Amino acid sequence: MDTFLKSGKGLLLAYDQGLEHGPSTDFNDRNIDPNYILDIAEKGHFTGVVFQKGIAEKYYNGKVPLIVKLNGKTNLPRGEPISSQVCSVQEAISLGAKGVGYTIYLGSAHENIMLQEFGEIQEEAHEEGIPAIAWIYPRGEAIKNDVAPEIISYAARAGLEIGADAVKIKYTGDPTSFRWAVKAAGLAKVFMSGGPKAPTDETFLNQVKGVIEAGATGLAVGRNVWQHADPLKMSSALSEIIFNGKDVQQALGMVVAQ
Numbered sequence: 001m002d003t004f005l006k007s008g009k010g011l012l013l014a015y016d017q018g019l020e021h022g023p024s025t026d027f028n029d030r031n032i033d034p035n036y037i038l039d040i041a042e043k044g045h046f047t048g049v050v051f052q053k054g055i056a057e058k059y060y061n062g063k064v065p066l067i068v069k070l071n072g073k074t075n076l077p078r079g080e081p082i083s084s085q086v087c088s089v090q091e092a093i094s095l096g097a098k099g100v101g102y103t104i105y106l107g108s109a110h111e112n113i114m115l116q117e118f119g120e121i122q123e124e125a126h127e128e129g130i131p132a133i134a135w136i137y138p139r140g141e142a143i144k145n146d147v148a149p150e151i152i153s154y155a156a157r158a159g160l161e162i163g164a165d166a167v168k169i170k171y172t173g174d175p176t177s178f179r180w181a182v183k184a185a186g187l188a189k190v191f192m193s194g195g196p197k198a199p200t201d202e203t204f205l206n207q208v209k210g211v212i213e214a215g216a217t218g219l220a221v222g223r224n225v226w227q228h229a230d231p232l233k234m235s236s237a238l239s240e241i242i243f244n245g246k247d248v249q250q251a252l253g254m255v256v257a258q
């Protein structure tokens, strides 16, 4: 995972929402352009950028280390969620990937298929000497609250046990319960998943601070950065918390600074 870390911490820019949510839900005239995202990734000093293979193939410019997501789904079908593999480890590497990502909907009636597929890509990735990162989102009929501390820590632990080098999980809402999730993940690095754009910058920065205080490695964020009016200022604020240990008020100063 070292390729994606700076002083042991990481800030990843996620941009697979076009497939996951559809263009009208998340994108506007600016952020629908992948070049806009690449620019933010570079100028915002992100330690990694996450694309599906189509975007990687047509836009990736080699400036920020690449993670290719190997599976995906749309939000159009109903029923138990399943995200199937759409790209191989070899193809990801040929596109310049230094790591691969895979989403598992833990608790779905189809979790067995995703666990098995992840097992295979984890072994291939390790044979190639690159990390396998698991987006682990508890989801489906069996999951009543997908951010309950016991569910999130279960996701983190499952990630460790299936060999993920890093897990991307949602925030539990407070540093104390998130600390348990980080502990459950053991030597697997923990990244918080950004989520929909928070109502205020302070709200989001508080979450990020809580996650770092809990011992997480960092953040894999999309919408809270590239939907922001000034993504580079938000990126600076995130860097101040994650890499420089600043508090929320100091980081907030970066967002409002002219």
Ligand code: FBP
Pocket: 014, 015, 016, 017, 020, 021, 135, 137, 193, 194, 195, 196, 220, 221, 222, 223, 224
């Ligand atoms: P955001 O920071 O925009 O939430 O991105 C993180 C992410 O994991 C993306 O990689 C992915 O597209 C999205 O969230 C999936 O969101 P969900 O499955 O919760 O709708």
